[in-house]
Amino acid sequence: MIRPAVLALAAALILPPLLPPFYVTLAAYVGLAAIVATGLVLLTGISGQTSFGQASFVGIAAYAAALLDGRPFTGLLAGLAAAGVVAWLLGFITARLSGHFLALCSVAWGLSFYSLFGTLPWLHGFNGIGGIAALPFAPGPRAGLAVVWAVVALGLWGAQNLLDSRSGRALRALNGARLMAESMGVDTVRLARGVFVLAALYAAAAGFLFAHVQRFISPTPFGLTASIEYLFMIILGGADRLAGALLGAVLVVVLRDALTDWVPRLTGAPGSYEAMAFSLLVIVMLHHAPRGVLSLLPQGRAAAPRPAAPPPPPPVQPIAAAGGEPVLLLDRISRRFGGLAANQDVSLAVHAGEIVALIGPNGAGKSTLFNIASGVLPPSAGSVRLFGRVLGALPARRRAALGLARTFQHVRLLQGETVRDNIALGAHLAGRAGMLRALLRLDRAEEARLRAAAEAAAARVGLADRLDTPAGDLPLGQQRIVEIARALCLTPRLLLLDEPAAGLRHLEKERLADLLRQLRASGMAVLLVEHDMGFVMRLADRVVVMDFGQTIAAGPPAQVRADPAVRDAYLGGVA
Numbered sequence: 001m002i003r004p005a006v007l008a009l010a011a012a013l014i015l016p017p018l019l020p021p022f023y024v025t026l027a028a029y030v031g032l033a034a035i036v037a038t039g040l041v042l043l044t045g046i047s048g049q050t051s052f053g054q055a056s057f058v059g060i061a062a063y064a065a066a067l068l069d070g071r072p073f074t075g076l077l078a079g080l081a082a083a084g085v086v087a088w089l090l091g092f093i094t095a096r097l098s099g100h101f102l103a104l105c106s107v108a109w110g111l112s113f114y115s116l117f118g119t120l121p122w123l124h125g126f127n128g129i130g131g132i133a134a135l136p137f138a139p140g141p142r143a144g145l146a147v148v149w150a151v152v153a154l155g156l157w158g159a160q161n162l163l164d165s166r167s168g169r170a171l172r173a174l175n176g177a178r179l180m181a182e183s184m185g186v187d188t189v190r191l192a193r194g195v196f197v198l199a200a201l202y203a204a205a206a207g208f209l210f211a212h213v214q215r216f217i218s219p220t221p222f223g224l225t226a227s228i229e230y231l232f233m234i235i236l237g238g239a240d241r242l243a244g245a246l247l248g249a250v251l252v253v254v255l256r257d258a259l260t261d262w263v264p265r266l267t268g269a270p271g272s273y274e275a276m277a278f279s280l281l282v283i284v285m286l287h288h289a290p291r292g293v294l295s296l297l298p299q300g301r302a303a304a305p306r307p308a309a310p311p312p313p314p315p316v317q318p319i320a321a322a323g324g325e326p327v328l329l330l331d332r333i334s335r336r337f338g339g340l341a342a343n344q345d346v347s348l349a350v351h352a353g354e355i356v357a358l359i360g361p362n363g364a365g366k367s368t369l370f371n372i373a374s375g376v377l378p379p380s381a382g383s384v385r386l387f388g389r390v391l392g393a394l395p396a397r398r399r400a401a402l403g404l405a406r407t408f409q410h411v412r413l414l415q416g417e418t419v420r421d422n423i424a425l426g427a428h429l430a431g432r433a434g435m436l437r438a439l440l441r442l443d444r445a446e447e448a449r450l451r452a453a454a455e456a457a458a459a460r461v462g463l464a465d466r467l468d469t470p471a472g473d474l475p476l477g478q479q480r481i482v483e484i485a486r487a488l489c490l491t492p493r494l495l496l497l498d499e500p501a502a503g504l505r506h507l508e509k510e511r512l513a514d515l516l517r518q519l520r521a522s523g524m525a526v527l528l529v530e531h532d533m534g535f536v537m538r539l540a541d542r543v544v545v546m547d548f549g550q551t552i553a554a555g556p557p558a559q560v561r562a563d564p565a566v567r568d569a570y571l572g573g574v575a
């Protein structure tokens, strides 16, 4: 598959000398829209934050360019800075919001900026500002077109780099998997704000070019309607792919232009029938391709060649023993959900080099205890001591940084992403490169290191030959193993596994048990919830039994198995 950035670069070289005069302007509009849409794919399609306000960022930069006419470089910097600062401030409010709230918020600021553009006296209201100079290095419309498409190519190249990076993986997780991402150490609020600013900067770059290419601006192209059109573009093209931004920009801009031209001729009547015709077409297209027109094409997933033989698993690095102090100490933890006591006075310790199994019937409160230990839920009472520190309200991502890794009872993977990318998310904290470095491709050495870590973790759990498979294509049991590999990528000292063997076949369970024994031998502390009694009894050093939110027994497997209370409450006399 040809990269969209390459297509855009080809357009920058081929279109300007070849297009008939009328189409030069149209092609420039397509390019400008594609720049905004590229930012919007990152923001909405990839990170799941819907914005109905992108046109206001275009406007802010366009007005900055118009006001600083004659000093285009200053105008560009001022436009980017103004849009960036406004986005950063808005991001403060919106980064924590999601879904409808964020969308509504963006409608509000979209409307406010539109009315500001129309009413501030020094912006000349709806008369607009004319006579803006062309770019000094691109005097004519054809040169302007070339510059626009060169910027499209640059923007797509940067976005492609970003998606292919540590931040890109984390961005994908923002879309519906924030809790998981936080557990892997991702600062999701900061990242959401970052991509919001980035999308605004893309819009601002388009605004600057718009002012100097069209050489006249007024509030109309920066209103809510325009913002909605940008959203249409990515939805029609395919919001989760950069090519979707390109295709969507072509579709929407050309279609609208054609309809404005043809509908009045066909109907022979004045009136905005073209808007209706446009909406009808959008509905028809979405009906046939709800995931964007691009999804109609056969999928060209770059199938990497499979390694002939999987590399041998790397040796397990020994972890410095933590002395006699427990790695995790839960002290009289209680947790209520309304009137329900999910945990009551539960105490539990896990030491380095020890596997502790937590068992008990469904609803006993095991997962709740995991969530409290990992910082996903605050306890109602009691304290969590991790690696010798009392944690208070330390968030999940900070606990991950201390060396706690976990899996989830209900698998939380990015289903459409490859096994490699899913596992590499666990290596997030092993890297430092931010979005800017990723955009400019200055993160390659680090990225190679993170991928190698992911591949090593995959090899260790026996997934070396599935690295390029989308995680969602694996059977559920294998998906659990992917989660374990992702957790191992964090190089944890404490591993919490919530029902890791559920859905595994007998041999796979044996392999998992072997892996856990290896990890134990390396000094890792493992706490696991499991229902398969045979598995637990063979593996665990100690077993803790919960029922109705309370600990009813604890001790070595043989002792717990013989405990009459356990037999009555849980094992039903079968063990």
Ligand code: ADP
Residues within 6 Å of the ligand: 337, 340, 342, 360, 361, 362, 363, 364, 365, 366, 367, 368, 369
């Ligand atoms: P287990 O993992 O042992 O099956 P859980 O910890 O998931 O048990 O659940 C313990 C009890 O707490 C159950 O009755 C469950 O319905 C309730 N519970 C768990 N999480 C929540 C929540 N977020 N809100 C309300 N009730 C919850």
Ligand code: MG
Residues within 6 Å of the ligand: 366, 367, 368, 409
């Ligand atoms: Mg559970």
